[in-house]
Amino acid sequence: xxxxxxxxxxxxxxxxxxxxxxxxxxxxxxxxxxxxxxxxxxxxxxxxxxxxxxxxxxxxxxxxxxxxxxxxxxxxxxxxxxxxxxxxxxxxxxxxxxxxxxxxxxxxxxxxxxxxxxxxxxxxxxxxxxxxxxxxxxxxxxxxxxxxxxxxxxxxxxxxxxxxxxxxxxxxxxxxxxxxxxxxxxxxxxxxxxxxxxxxxxxxxxxxxxxxxxxxxxxxxxxxxxxxxxxxxxxxxxxxxxxxxxxxxxxxxxxxxxxxxxxxxxxxxxxxxxxxxxxxxxxxxxxxxxxxxxxxxxxxxxxxxxxxxxxxxxxxxxxxxxxxxxxxxxxxxxxxxxxxxxxxxxxxxxxxxxxxxxxxxxxxxxxxxxxxxxxxxxxxxxxxxxxxxxxxxxxxxxxxxxxxxxxxxxxxxxxxxxxxxxxxxxxxxxxxxxxxxxxxxxxxxxxxxxxxxxxxxxxxxxxxxxxxxxxxxxxxxxxxxxxxxxxxxxxxxxxxxxxxxxxxxxxxxxxxxxxxxxxxxxxxxxxxxxxxxxxxxxxxxxxxxxxxxxxxxxxxxxxxxxxxxxxxxxxxxxxxxxxxxxxxxxxxxxxxxxxxxxxxxxxxxxxxx
Numbered sequence: 001x002x003x004x005x006x007x008x009x010x011x012x013x014x015x016x017x018x019x020x021x022x023x024x025x026x027x028x029x030x031x032x033x034x035x036x037x038x039x040x041x042x043x044x045x046x047x048x049x050x051x052x053x054x055x056x057x058x059x060x061x062x063x064x065x066x067x068x069x070x071x072x073x074x075x076x077x078x079x080x081x082x083x084x085x086x087x088x089x090x091x092x093x094x095x096x097x098x099x100x101x102x103x104x105x106x107x108x109x110x111x112x113x114x115x116x117x118x119x120x121x122x123x124x125x126x127x128x129x130x131x132x133x134x135x136x137x138x139x140x141x142x143x144x145x146x147x148x149x150x151x152x153x154x155x156x157x158x159x160x161x162x163x164x165x166x167x168x169x170x171x172x173x174x175x176x177x178x179x180x181x182x183x184x185x186x187x188x189x190x191x192x193x194x195x196x197x198x199x200x201x202x203x204x205x206x207x208x209x210x211x212x213x214x215x216x217x218x219x220x221x222x223x224x225x226x227x228x229x230x231x232x233x234x235x236x237x238x239x240x241x242x243x244x245x246x247x248x249x250x251x252x253x254x255x256x257x258x259x260x261x262x263x264x265x266x267x268x269x270x271x272x273x274x275x276x277x278x279x280x281x282x283x284x285x286x287x288x289x290x291x292x293x294x295x296x297x298x299x300x301x302x303x304x305x306x307x308x309x310x311x312x313x314x315x316x317x318x319x320x321x322x323x324x325x326x327x328x329x330x331x332x333x334x335x336x337x338x339x340x341x342x343x344x345x346x347x348x349x350x351x352x353x354x355x356x357x358x359x360x361x362x363x364x365x366x367x368x369x370x371x372x373x374x375x376x377x378x379x380x381x382x383x384x385x386x387x388x389x390x391x392x393x394x395x396x397x398x399x400x401x402x403x404x405x406x407x408x409x410x411x412x413x414x415x416x417x418x419x420x421x422x423x424x425x426x427x428x429x430x431x432x433x434x435x436x437x438x439x440x441x442x443x444x445x446x447x448x449x450x451x452x453x454x455x456x457x458x459x460x461x462x463x464x465x466x467x468x469x470x471x472x473x474x475x476x477x478x479x480x481x482x483x484x485x486x487x488x489x490x491x492x493x494x495x496x497x498x499x500x501x502x503x504x505x506x507x508x509x510x511x512x513x514x515x516x517x518x519x520x521x522x523x524x525x526x527x528x529x530x531x532x533x534x535x536x537x538x539x540x541x542x543x544x545x546x547x548x549x550x551x552x553x554x555x556x557x558x559x560x561x562x563x564x565x566x567x568x569x570x571x572x573x574x575x576x577x578x579x580x581x582x583x584x585x586x587x588x589x590x591x592x593x594x595x596x597x598x599x600x601x602x603x604x605x606x607x608x609x
Contacts, residue, residue: 001025002211003065003513004033005107009128011121013195014055014113018128023107029516029526030602032490033064033107036530038079038090041110043537043606052083052187053169053194055114061101061160061200062108064492065513068099068208069216071224072494072501074286076101076177078160082186083171083194084347084403085424085448087538089186092452092489093160094285095177100158103204115196120148120161123202133198138164140340141176148201161199162189163342168392169193170401172347172426176339180293180310181285184344185450186425211515219508226500235496239282239294240313241271244321250461251563252431255321256376257353258420258554260561261431265326269316278328280308288494298329304383309335317429318349323356323382330379334386341390347403350426352385354404355396357418363411370396417553422449423544432555433567435460436470440577441478443549444591446534452495454481470573475580486527529601532585532593536606545590549578 010019023037031040041060050056059080066073076098082089101109104125111121115130118137122129135151136144141163149157159177166173166189173189174182183189192198210216234242244266247253251261267273280297296311298304309315309332319334320326338345358364359374370388372381388397399407404419404426420427425448432439441456442449451457456478460467465474484503485495491510493501501509503520510518538544551569559567582589586597595607 001028002209002515003069004028005102005105007106008108008110009106009123011109011111011128012113013111013115013119013130013197016130021110025516028065028514031530032487032526034062034075034077034092034492035090035486035489035534036526037062037108037490038077039088039530039534039537042079042081042088043533043540045110045112046081048540050081052081052086052191055112055195057081057191057194058110058112059188059191059195059197060108060110063098063102064490065510066491066493067102068287069210069513070493070509071220071287072227073492074099074288075492075494076160077489077492078175078183078188080188080191081541082188082425082447083169083190084187086542087423087448087544088446088534089188090447091174091183091185091188092492093175093177093181093183094288094494095181096158096286097160097177097202098492099286100202100204102208103206104202105204105206109200111195111197113195118196118198120197120199120201122152123200125203125205136198137167140164141342142179142340144198145176145179148199152201152203154203157201157203159199159201162192162197163340165341165343165390165401166190166193167198168401170343170389170392171403171406172344172351173342174344176342178286180295180339182339182342182344184346186447187344189342210513212512216509216512219505219512223500223505236282238271238275239311241274241294241311241316243313244270244316245272246461247430249563250434250467251559251561252434252461253321254317254427254429254431255561256324257322257350257357257418258427258432259357261434261559261564262562263321263326266321268326269320269328269331274311274328278332285494296328296332298332302329304329304333307333307336309339311335314429315345315349318346319352319382319386322349322353322429324376325379325382326377327379330383333383337383337386337390343390346428347426348386348389350420351389351400351404351407352382354407354415354418354420355385355400358411358415361418363413363415368395368399370394372396420552420554422551423447423548425449427552430457431559432551433559433569434564435467436569437465437467437474437477439551439555439569440470440474440574440581441481443551444478444482444578444581446531446538452485453489454478454485455495456481468567470569470577472576472580474577475582476584478581479584482531483524483527486530487523490526490530525601529603532598532601533603533606535593536598536603539592545592546578549591550574
């Protein structure tokens with residue numbers, strides 16, 4: 001088979017050993033890459049009940065078959081059992097690491113054990129070195145990246161690296177690549193930190209073989225041309241920040257910890273205003289023809305002058321409107337801390353907004369917040385709280401570093417009612433009550449509340465359904481989106497190009513790249529297989545069931561703001577939609593895959609086990 005290298009590395013940090021393992025064509029065809037191979041790895045490699053921070057947990061890095069080949073396939077995936085949820089956890093990252101790993105001759109890397117002292121791996125084609133990371137341990141991810149490249153004497157070396165937050169086991173620590181790109185969500189960076197693994201550095205010199213180069217180039221050119229047309233224009237000009245005013249107009253912009261869906265200062269944090277006043281540079285990811293990454297610089301004369309960060313909607317929404325903050329310079333600084341220290345901006349923002357609401361309600365006292373005036377709208381307090389959680393500084397920093405669910409358990413006093421999370425993972429920046437199909441998708445998501453696993457918000461925002469209600473038609477929509485996104489996340493194609501790539505395109509690209517016969521139908525079935533395997537992992541590890549597929553209490557409370565009056569999710573409607581979702585999935589009423597469904601998808605081993 002082409003496209004794939006047909007092999008991956010298995011590394012034991014405890015023993016300082018590595019093995020070369022085969023990636024068979026059957027495994028590649030059934031689980032594709034990325035998400036699929038991560039789900040397979042975690043299900044097969046982990047013993048039931050492994051603690052996420054134990055040496056027995058594994059971190060796996062997987063590319064897709066398009067890494068270094070497709071114009072929108074440069075990404076890689078890192079996965080592990082999540083310290084946030086105890087469930088399957090993974091995130092996807094752009095940058096040069098995926099293509100470089102493939103050029104070094106590897107489809108993936110699977111790491112287990114715990115190094116005796118801070119370590120980084122250097123993969124130089126077929127050579128694997130365990131290197132001392134003492135000199136970069138404690139350094140922020142940006143500085144450490146530069147220092148490792150300097151030590152290796154090559155600016156072209158690509159890294160998957162953690163900052164101090166991962167070292168200090170901040171539960172939602174992420175992984176950095178090329179400084180401004182992150183494996184966000186689920187706390188995979190904290191698992192790396194628990195293993196004393198600072199980074200994987202990789203350098204490759206090998207060519208990537210494809211099955212039909214001429215036809216692949218021809219199809220890729222047409223897709224590149226379309227990607228530079230009207231379907232991606234808003235991302236090229238404004239980036240995802242263009243969503244601020246659009247969602248605010250729908251009353252779907254989470255504000256003050258999801259208490260409202262409109263923000264009175266939305267214009268001041270809009271993509272249009274930021275594009276005019278703050279954008280320093282617009283960048284494209286490795287090999288990308290779109291270019292949506294907007295680099296922002298804080299204004300001269302402000303206390304945050306000189307601060308630069310990469311800004312997208314979720315980061316701005318979490319650390320801006322959802323904290324009641326409209327000081328763009330302060331938001332840039334907060335995102336800068338998250339990026340350089342290495343934490344997920346969504347969980348950081350929602351954890352701070354949870355603390356702000358608890359403070360305003362008297363659940364957290366002045367002593368609990370160490371004297372900060374932690375009220376909604378206070379940009380300076382936001383920046384201080386984010387810095388504290390990134391470094392586990394003091395009582396407040398240690399509390400916030402646990403995320404909303406675990407912090408609520410520590411605080412008690414009903415604080416869990418203000419934790420906007422599902423299964424332990426903080427919610428994405430889409431209103432629960434005015435985008436109700438989206439809420440069903442967040443609730444059923446195998447990683448916890450993450451919009452990138454089904455894209456179900458699109459049905460609401462595009463007006464394809466009545467976004468103020470739920471019924472049995474929504475279950476099939478969410479399941480369809482989950483299956484399709486499972487394929488996108490396994491091939492690993494950029495989701496901003498999803499309006500360009502049909503399933504037929506993806507099947508054709510797969511065949512032209514790998515030489516393995518493929519159709520849109522077979523590809524979609526593979527997506528269903530992958531999602532069911534991830535669900536089975538969660539059932540095995542945490543006995544998840546229907547009770548875990550509900551949104552937080554706020555979703556069932558009335559929403560009253562400038563656009564929405566009295567809107568809420570009705571539990572009976574949610575149950576109807578959830579029943580329909582389970583039915584179309586072939587799962588029982590408790591949300592567990594049936595033996596018949598697993599056999600149909602070729603997951604016989606799970607049935608037998």
